[in-house]
Amino acid sequence: xxxxxxxxxxxxxxxxxxxxxxxxxxxxxxxxxxxxxxxxxxxxxxxxxxxxxxxxxxxxxxxxxxxxxxxxxxxxxxxxxxxxxxxxxxxxxxxxxxxxxxxxxxxxxxxxxxxxxxxxxxxxxxxxxxxxxxxxxxxxxxxxxxxxxxxxxxxxxxxxxxxxxxxxxxxxxxxxxxxxxxxxxxxxxxxxxxxxxxxxxxxxxxxxxxxxxxxxxxxxxxxxxxxxxxxxxxxxxxxxxxxxxxxxxxxxxxxxxxxxxxxxxxxxxxxxxxxxxxxxxxxxxxxxxxxxxxxxxxxxxxxxxxxxxxxxxxxxxxxxxxxxxxxxxxxxxxxxxxxxxxxxxxxxxxxxxxxxxxxxxxx
Amino acid sequence: xxxxxxxxxxxxxxxxxxxxxxxxxxxxxxxxxxxxxxxxxxxxxxxxxxxxxxxxxxxxxxxxxxxxxxxxxxxxxxxxxxxxxxxxxxxxxxxxxxxxxxxxxxxxxxxxxxxxxxxxxxxxxxxxxxxxxxxxxxxxxxxxxxxxxxxxxxxxxxxxxxxxxxxxxxxxxxxxxxxxxxxxxxxxxxxxxxxxxxxxxxxxxxxxxxxxxxxxxxxxxxxxxxxxxxxxxxxxxxxxxxxxxxxxxxxxxxxxxxxxxxxxxxxxxxxxxxxxxxxxxxxxxxxxxxxxxxxxxxxxxxxxxxxxxxxxxxxxxxxxxxxxxxxxxxxxxxxxxxxxxxxxxxxxxxxxxxxxxxxxxxx
DNA sequence: TTGTAAGCGTTATCAT
DNA sequence: ATGATAACGCTTACAA
Numbered sequence: 001x002x003x004x005x006x007x008x009x010x011x012x013x014x015x016x017x018x019x020x021x022x023x024x025x026x027x028x029x030x031x032x033x034x035x036x037x038x039x040x041x042x043x044x045x046x047x048x049x050x051x052x053x054x055x056x057x058x059x060x061x062x063x064x065x066x067x068x069x070x071x072x073x074x075x076x077x078x079x080x081x082x083x084x085x086x087x088x089x090x091x092x093x094x095x096x097x098x099x100x101x102x103x104x105x106x107x108x109x110x111x112x113x114x115x116x117x118x119x120x121x122x123x124x125x126x127x128x129x130x131x132x133x134x135x136x137x138x139x140x141x142x143x144x145x146x147x148x149x150x151x152x153x154x155x156x157x158x159x160x161x162x163x164x165x166x167x168x169x170x171x172x173x174x175x176x177x178x179x180x181x182x183x184x185x186x187x188x189x190x191x192x193x194x195x196x197x198x199x200x201x202x203x204x205x206x207x208x209x210x211x212x213x214x215x216x217x218x219x220x221x222x223x224x225x226x227x228x229x230x231x232x233x234x235x236x237x238x239x240x241x242x243x244x245x246x247x248x249x250x251x252x253x254x255x256x257x258x259x260x261x262x263x264x265x266x267x268x269x270x271x272x273x274x275x276x277x278x279x280x281x282x283x284x285x286x287x288x289x290x291x292x293x294x295x296x297x298x299x300x301x302x303x304x305x306x307x308x309x310x311x312x313x314x315x316x317x318x319x320x321x322x323x324x325x326x327x328x329x330x331x332x333x334x335x336x337x338x339x340x341x342x343x344x345x346x347x348x349x350x351x352x353x354x355x356x357x358x359x360x361x362x363x
Numbered sequence: 364x365x366x367x368x369x370x371x372x373x374x375x376x377x378x379x380x381x382x383x384x385x386x387x388x389x390x391x392x393x394x395x396x397x398x399x400x401x402x403x404x405x406x407x408x409x410x411x412x413x414x415x416x417x418x419x420x421x422x423x424x425x426x427x428x429x430x431x432x433x434x435x436x437x438x439x440x441x442x443x444x445x446x447x448x449x450x451x452x453x454x455x456x457x458x459x460x461x462x463x464x465x466x467x468x469x470x471x472x473x474x475x476x477x478x479x480x481x482x483x484x485x486x487x488x489x490x491x492x493x494x495x496x497x498x499x500x501x502x503x504x505x506x507x508x509x510x511x512x513x514x515x516x517x518x519x520x521x522x523x524x525x526x527x528x529x530x531x532x533x534x535x536x537x538x539x540x541x542x543x544x545x546x547x548x549x550x551x552x553x554x555x556x557x558x559x560x561x562x563x564x565x566x567x568x569x570x571x572x573x574x575x576x577x578x579x580x581x582x583x584x585x586x587x588x589x590x591x592x593x594x595x596x597x598x599x600x601x602x603x604x605x606x607x608x609x610x611x612x613x614x615x616x617x618x619x620x621x622x623x624x625x626x627x628x629x630x631x632x633x634x635x636x637x638x639x640x641x642x643x644x645x646x647x648x649x650x651x652x653x654x655x656x657x658x659x660x661x662x663x664x665x666x667x668x669x670x671x672x673x674x675x676x677x678x679x680x681x682x683x684x685x686x687x688x689x690x691x692x693x694x695x696x697x698x699x700x701x702x703x704x705x706x707x708x709x710x711x712x713x714x715x716x717x718x719x720x721x722x723x724x725x726x
Numbered sequence: 727t728t729g730t731a732a733g734c735g736t737t738a739t740c741a742t
Numbered sequence: 743a744t745g746a747t748a749a750c751g752c753t754t755a756c757a758a
Contacts, residue, residue, distance in 0.1 A: 001735060011745040016737060027743055044498070049476045050422075051735035053413025054750045061456070061476075069445065070636065075438030082432065082457050092457045093424070094445050135407070218640040247640055254642030273433065277581040277610055279617035279642050364751065374729045379753060390727060414751035417734045 001045065008039040015040075019047065061114035062300060063138075065095045065129075067121045067185075071244060072272045073287075077120055077143075080289055084297040090115070114138065116300035119145055122185035139303030143296045146186035152303070152314040154296045158187055161285040161321035162194035162239070165267045168283070168323055169237045170202060173332040174265060178210040178235035180224045180245055182217065188241045191269060195239060210235060221248025225256060236332045237265035243272045243284055250278055250328065261330035271324055280327035288319045364408065371402040378403075382410065416476075424477035425663060426501075428458040428492075430484045430548075434607060436633045436650075440483055440506075443652055447660040453478070477501065479663035482508055485548035502666030506659045509549035515666070515677040517659045521550055524648040524684035525557035525602070528630045531646070531686055532600045533565060536695040537628060541573040541598035543587045543608055545580065551604045554632060558602060573598060584611020588619060599627065599695045606631035606638045606647055613641055613691065624693035634687055643690035651682045 005012040010032060018028060018036050039045075053059050062085045066074050082092045093114055119142040123129060130149055133140050140151045169177055179195045181188050192211065199206055209231050214220040224245075228234055240246035246268030253260045260266055260280055268275055268284035275282040295317055368375040373395060381391060381399050402408075416422050425448045429437050445455045456477055482505040486492060493512055496503050503514045532540055542558045544551050555574065562569055572594050577583040591597055603609035609631030616623045623629055623643055631638055631647035638645040658680055 012735090013737080013739095013746075014744055016735095017744085020737080029743065032743080048417070048735050050413040050416025051750090052737080054411070054417055054735075054752085055737050056750070057737080059413070059476075069438065069442035072435055072438065072637070075432065075435065075442070078441070078457070079432035079438070094441070094455045094457055218637070221640075247637070251640040251642050251644065274435070274581070274610070274637065277584075277614040279614050281614065375752080376730075376754075377728060380728090383753080392727065395727080411751050414734090415753085417736090417751080418753050419734070420753080 001047070004036065004039050004043055004045050007043065008036045010036060058115045060090050061093050062090045062297070063093050063095055063114040063117040065117060065119050065123065067123060069094075072274060073243065073270045074120060076272055077289060077293065080293045081118065081120075081297070084290075084293050088297055088301050090297070090301065116141065116303055118143060118296055118300055119151070122146060122187065124148070124186060139300060141296050141300045141303070143292060144187055150314060152299050153316040154292050154299070154319070155316070156187070156287055156292065156319050156321050158190040158321075159194040159197070161269060161323070162191050163198055164321070164323040165239055165269070165283075165285050166195065166198045166202075168325065169239070169265060169267065169329065172237075172265065172329060174237040175204060175332070176207065176210075176233060176235040177204075177237045177239060178207075178212070178228050179239050179241070180221070180228075180249060181211070181213045181241040182220065182245045183215055184213070191239075191241050207231075207233070207235075218244055218248035218251065221245060221250075222252035222255065225249055225252040225258070229256070229258070235264075237267070237329070240266060240268050243268035243270040243275045243282060246282055246284065246328070247274070247278055250280070250282070254279075261328050262333070265329040265332070267329060269321075275324075276326065278328070283326045283329040284324055285321045286324045287321055292319050364410070367399065367402050367406055367408050370406065371399045373399060421478045422476055423453050424456050425453045425660070426456050426458055426477040426480040428480060428482050428486065430486060432457075435635045435637060436606065437483060439635055440652060440656065443656045444481065444483075444660070447653075447656050451660060451664050453660070453664065479504065479666055481506060481659055481663055482514070485509060485550065487511070487549060502663060504659050504663045504666070506655060507550055513677060515662050516679045517655050517662070517682070518679070519550070519650055519655065519682050519684050521553035521684075522557040522560070524632065524686070525554050526561055527684070527686040528602055528632070528646075528648050529558065529561045529565075531688065532602070532628060532630065532692065535600075535628065535692060537600040538567060538695070539570065539573075539596060539598040540567075540600045540602060541570075541575065541591050542602050542604070543575045543584070543591075543612060544577070544604040545583065545608045546576075546578055554602075554604050570594075570596070570598075581607055581611035581614065584608060584613075585615040585618065588612055588615040588621070592619070592621070600692070601627065601629050603629060603631050606633040606635045606645060609645055609647065609691070610637070610641055613643070613645070617642075624691050625696070628692040628695070630692060632684075638687075639689065641691070646689045646692040647687055648684045649687045650684055655682050 001012055001015055005015045008015070014028070014032065015036055018033050019040070049059060062081075064078065064081055066078065069075055069078060078092070078094065085092050116139045117133065117136075119133075119140060121144050124146055134150060141154065142149065142151045143154045145151075145153055145155060166177065177199075179192060181192055192213075195211075196206065209227070212224040212227060214224065225238075228238070238246075238249060240249055246266050249266050250260055253264055253266070258264050266282070268282045269287075271284045271286035275284050299315065299317075364375055364378055368378045371378070377391070377395065378399055381396050382403070412422060425444075427441065427444055429441065432438055432441060441455070441457065448455050479502045480496065480499075482496075482503060484507050487509055497513060504517065505512065505514045506517045508514075508516055508518060529540065540562075542555060544555055558574075559569065572590070575587040575590060577587060588601075591601070601609075601612060603612055609629050612629050613623055616627055616629070621627050629645070631645045632650075634647045634649035638647050662678065662680075
């Protein structure tokens with residue numbers, strides 16, 4: 001900038017003023033402005049963000065802390081966040097919590113290099129991090145997070161989503177509905193609770209063994225499915241806590257020659273992009289991801305503007321999910337109860353189920 | 364830091380020295396060091412990165428420019444990158460190119476906020492960006508990128524991968540092999556070229572209509588498959604340019620009641636995590652993503668150390684992919700040629716194929 | 727071993 | 743309308 005000023009024959013402060021299009025009452029000779037701008041272009045001058053930050057200016061960076069980017073859902077969220085942030089002129093610094101969220105914090109926050117932090121998913125397993133964040137001067141917004149913290153929150157009504165999904169299954173005649181969860185994170189816990197609650201309200205007695213928990217991976221699907229099918233009265237439908245879990249179940253069902261949806265209906269949660277492309281495509285509860293993230297960014301940059309937390313309770317915005325019915329759910333036919341794997345019935349029922357699948361019209 | 368110095372009763376420079384564990388000959392009284400460190404902890408002091416950057420210190424940030432984070436493959440890459448970078452003490456700033464890569468550049472580089480930039484995937488569609496990057500003082504490393512640029516490169520031997528895949532199909536008896544691509548990006552072009560080359564070397568005459576191109580989406584799978592099956596002599600196997608494309612094909616095959624792999628073998632490329640969880644699981648060419656990214660980070664931070672590009676040609680590292688055989692490929696049975704969809708043969712061949720599937724042992 | 731002081735690139739305040 | 747100058751938080755010679 002010094003060079004620019006020298007080359008253009010003006011003072012540094014003039015250059016600064018021109019570049020910043022100083023707000024309010026400014027008056028700069030058109031001639032000067034043009035000369036300076038030309039020089040800037042010619043010299044390929046770029047402002048130094050460090051120096052700006054030093055002067056208290058914003059870094060135009062949003063920190064994102066996410067537990068596990070491997071999860072396609074989170075990956076999608078990061079993408080959405082990147083886009084939403086860019087629309088507001090912000091970049092995104094990624095702090096993958098991965099093994100230890102504390103480190104992520106160190107990366108993103110400790111270096112208070114960003115104007116605000118967005119917490120993605122349940123990080124309650126990291127109390128130290130939360131404590132750190134509380135006393136940090138950076139505004140924090142939590143998305144898909146529990147409620148036991150002092151940050152503004154954007155979340156989804158898991159209860160309503162589960163209710164919709166189970167109502168759908170119910171209306172298809174399903175009474176034996178299992179739940180396969182992944183991990184013990186906030187949203188999943190809420191979904192499990194809602195599942196139990198719905199069963200109670202629908203006067204369906206809970207069946208022992210119908211709730212399977214495990215890490216959030218695709219791979220667990222196989223084990224969960226085997227366990228469920230080995231039950232004396234196996235379920236005719238499964239509510240998966242997550243689309244990824246549901247995909248694992250579909251894969252496992254294929255491997256075990258259980259026809260979906262003829263023998264077994266499966267419902268997911270999230271509506272990740274791939275959910276429309278599974279075989280069969282997945283009935284799932286759609287998360288209004290884009291809207292949620294847009295709001296989160298709004299809150300974050302809004303908070304980044306005002307130096308300190310406003311008084312009163314932090315805003316807590318709850319979005320409504322929506323059931324998307326695709327091909328992984330169908331009527332519970334009384335004759336197509338899934339059976340524990342034993343050669344004879346498996347072959348018979350499977351081939352029948354498949355014929356049904358073939359009769360189905362094309363998508 | 365001033366506060367810390369005051370509270371500890373020492374000079375600012377002393378605090379700085381202690382915090383930076385000054386290299387070379389340092390000598391600081393244990394007593395002083397401990398006092399200062401205690402004060403630092405007590406006051407919860409965090410260094411201001413902006414000020415550091417101002418003094419020419421590194422920002423410990425790696426810029427990542429990616430064309431499309433939606434793609435699960437890229438999402439996985441970002442994750443790997445984040446982890447690899449963290450291991451070297453670096454954070455990752457995400458510059459999703461999205462609509463216009465120029466903007467991404469503006470976000471990430473123009474604000475030369477990071478010590479090095481990693482280009483992920485083919486960004487050759489953005490010549491202006493490349494030009495900008497060339498004259499930028501930030502080191503750039505390109506991964507999965509063509510070769511017409513002056514940056515160090517980490518890439519994969521697409522030719523070898525395609526050869527492996529086609530040899531595999533060949534050995535299963537397939538002669539009618541189609542190629543479904545997505546986009547016209549460097550790697551995909553290379554794969555298509557390798558496909559044609561292999562066909563020529565195997566003395567298989569290319570069949571009109573066997574190469575389908577389209578955007579990289581899952582959705583195109585349906586159209587591509589319909590078009591291929593409508594051919595007078597439809598293929599018995601398809602090489603997909605990408606796992607995502609392959610997943611689209613599997614989905615489409617399911618919808619159109621074409622049994623995979625009995626009637627149609629499908630091979631993907633990339634080995635994204637989900638490839639193991641499709642129904643059926645996907646035979647694919649595995650990308651050594653982790654190694655590639657590790658090397659890219661190595662190159663990037665190495666280059667970040669030395670101020671300017673070393674003389675001579677930039678390093679170009681090429682990795683070898685590896686075929687992973689799963690369940691989406693099988694022998695080309697002479698009687699199971701896929702036919703253009705017409706009720707009678709479809710039902711017959713499908714149910715036979717399915718019986719075969721059921722006989723298969725569990726995974 | 728520790729303190730003093732200069733300077734990094736900006737912006738904001740004042741003076742002209 | 744523009745120029746001079748202080749200050750931001752930190753590193754690093756250099757001085758003590």
